[in-house]
Every structure is written in structure tokens, then in C-alpha cells.
């Protein structure tokens with residue numbers, strides 16, 4: 001198995017395992033396909049959702065493709081800038097922006113704040129006015145639709161913490177638009193992640209279309225609508241998802257009369273299938289029902305299975321052995337550290353290399369050092385060459401940042 005022209009076995013040999021491996025060509029292809037598909041709806045802005053993969057080399061690839069950045073913290077803002085994204089292409093989302101974060105974003109003169117509540121809008125307006133600035137902003141609305149995804153990544157239901165209720169939006173919009181510190185120019189929404197069906201998105205966008213009519217009827221000026229991210233990707237070999245082209249066609253149809261600049265915040269669809277987590281089998285242990293394939297990657301390296309019961313396809317790097325049915329687990333001391341149960345896989349034995357596929361999004365970005373394991377490294381492949389784009393951080397280095405007070 002290769003990443004572009006580089007054998008995965010070579011990366012495992014030279015960098016060690018576990019390690020995330022990304023393909024530059026795939027990132028570029030996904031970025032191009034997505035941006036072209038959205039252009040069915042006219043001249044659009046696409047901001048990559050950093051939280052899905054904030055590695056600065058990955059960001060550099062995407063920024064060179066013409067993508068901006070959707071950030072949710074000061075740390076992500078700094079990463080976007082470090083990767084060469086210009087401040088005016090950066091959108092700041094997130095339900096808990098602190099005053100310090102908003103001040104930092106104002107100092108950097110980012111392109112847009114997506115305001116999540118009237119309270120936040122007032123705070124931002126005050127900070128901007130004190131600097132003699134007018135913060136470019138949209139109001140994030142919660143359209144109350146069920147995105148049909150996992151509860152932990154659904155964000156557009158009334159009970160979710162995100163945005164303001166769409167029924168309250170006209171009043172809140174009018175009050176915030178009157179504040180001198182804000183250039184409130186539109187609305188934003190993002191109904192969830194890993195969406196496998198366009199119908200809830202279309203329902204949400206249609207509600208936003210009605211809101212635009214209402215806001216304009218009230219004399220308010222709307223020039224921008226940010227439709228968020230959320231498009232899913234195939235995780236299983238036979239998954240069929242709406243393509244970016246189908247998504248773009250739906251958007252073009254629903255928004256044709258809106259007369260706004262459309263913005264998008266894709267994350268997973270750009271980087272999910274551009275990366276694998278490369279791991280080595282530590283050993284195979286007999287189990288009550290199925291053998292346990294114990295790999296050297298664990299829930300601290302790839303949290304999605306433990307967090308969302310997510311499926312990641314597992315495949316040996318060399319497919320030479322008879323198929324087997326196994327539980328695939330990591331070494332962490334929790335039963336939650338399980339990647340797959342009773343999974344039919346290509347056979348593996350001690351020492352074999354394997355990959356978890358579709359690990360480029362919400363993989364390394366969620367990694368931790370739980371169980372005092374090392375921080376997992378990342379590699380970017382480009383044709384026949386590769387580079388380590390995030391070092392493995394040894395457990396001893398992490399420990400080096402801890403202190404024992406002199407009263408102990």
C-alpha cells in the first residue's frame with residue numbers, strides 16, 4: 001500500500017508508528033472539486049474548517065488552493081495566519097469566543113465574525129467600537145432541523161447551543177445591526193457534521209431564505225450568507241453520499257434569488273479521505289468470541305470510535321493473509337479503546353502494518369497523550385517525497401512541562 005508514490009512501509013520504518021499520513025494530491029483534488037462544485041451557485045468564498053485538521057502544512061496546501069479558514073479559537077486563528085492565510089479570508093465561529101479572543105481577532109482584522117448570540121454581538125460591538133472599528137459579522141441562526149447525524153455532532157436543533165433561534169433572529173439582527181461597532185452584513189448557519197442526506201440541509205437553507213426576505217422587508221441590508229460545512233464522506237467501502245456536485249447544485253437551486261455572497265465552511269469533506277492512520281499490530285490475543293488484534297494506535301490517537309462509535313475501515317498494508325473476524329483494539333486501559341468489534345478484516349499477525357482509513361479529519365486534531373503515550377506525529381506525502389509535518393512528542397517531553405512544587 002502506498003501514499004501517492006511512497007510505500008507506507010517506508011514511512012513506518014523511518015518515522016515509526018502510529019503515524020498519520022496525508023496526501024497532498026488528495027487534499028488538492030478535494031479542495032478543487034469542492035470549490036468548483038460550489039461555483040454552480042456563483043462567486044463563492046470557501047473557508048476550510050480548521051478544527052478538522054489544523055496542521056499548518058495541511059493548511060498551507062489548502063491556502064495555496066485558494067481556501068480561507070474557519071476558526072473557532074485564537075489558537076486556530078494563529079495557525080491560519082502561520083500557514084499564510086490572509087486575515088481577510090478568516091472567519092471566526094464558535095459559541096464561546098472570549099473577549100481576549102475577539103480582541104485578538106479585531107487586532108488582526110479578520111474577515112468575518114459569526115456571532116452566536118445577542119450577548120456576544122454586544123460584547124464584540126463594544127470591543128470594536130473602543131478600537132474605532134466596525135467588525136464585519138453575520139448572525140448565526142439555529143434553523144431547528146435535525147441533520148440526521150450523530151447527536152454529538154448535530155448543531156442545528158433548537159436544543160443545541162449554537163446560534164440564535166431563527167424565530168428570534170429578526171429582532172436580534174435589527175438590534176445588533178444598529179450598533180456602531182458592527183457591520184452586521186448577513187446570516188450564518190451550520191447544522192452539523194457528517195451529513196449524509198441533503199434534505200435537512202435543503203430544509204435549513206430554505207428557512208434561511210425566508211428569513212432573508214423577512215429581514216430585508218424590515219429594511220435590513222443582507223449581503224452575505226455563510227452556509228457552514230457538514231457534508232459527509234464515505235467511511236465504509238460501500239457508503240454512498242451526496243457528492244459536492246449534487247450539494248452545489250442544490251445550493252444553486254435554493255439560493256438563486258438570494259443576491260448575496262455565499263460562503264462555505266467545509267472540513268471533513270476536504271481532508272477526511274486525504275489521510276490514514278498507519279499502525280502496527282503489537283500482537284493478536286485470543287478472545288472469548290473473537291481474537292483481539294491489538295494495534296499500537298489507540299483512542300488517544302484517533303478518538304472518533306470511542307467518542308462517536310465511528311467506523312474507520314481497517315486494512316493491512318500488505319494484503320496477503322486469510323481473512324479473519326476480530327476485535328481491533330488499542331493498548332489504552334479502557335474498554336472504550338476499541339476501533340472495531342467482530343469486524344471482518346484482511347488477516348494480520350504480530351508485526352504487520354495496517355491503516356485506519358478516512359482518518360484525515362478529526363484525527364490528529366483530537367489526539368491526546370492519555371495513558372502517558374506520545375503525541376502522534378503527522379506526515380505529508382507529495383509524489384515520491386514526504387515530510388514529517390508534526391513531530392512525535394515523547395511522553396518524557398510532556399512530563400518535562402510538569403512541575404513538583406518545592407513544598408512536596
Ligand SMILES: *Cc1c(COP(=O)(O)O)cnc(C)c1O
Pocket residue numbers: 049051052070093094190192193194228229230231265266267268269
Ligand atoms: C465543525 C464546523 C464546520 C466543519 O464541519 P465539517 O463537518 O467538518 O464540514 C464548519 N463550520 C462550523 C461552524 C463548525 O463548527
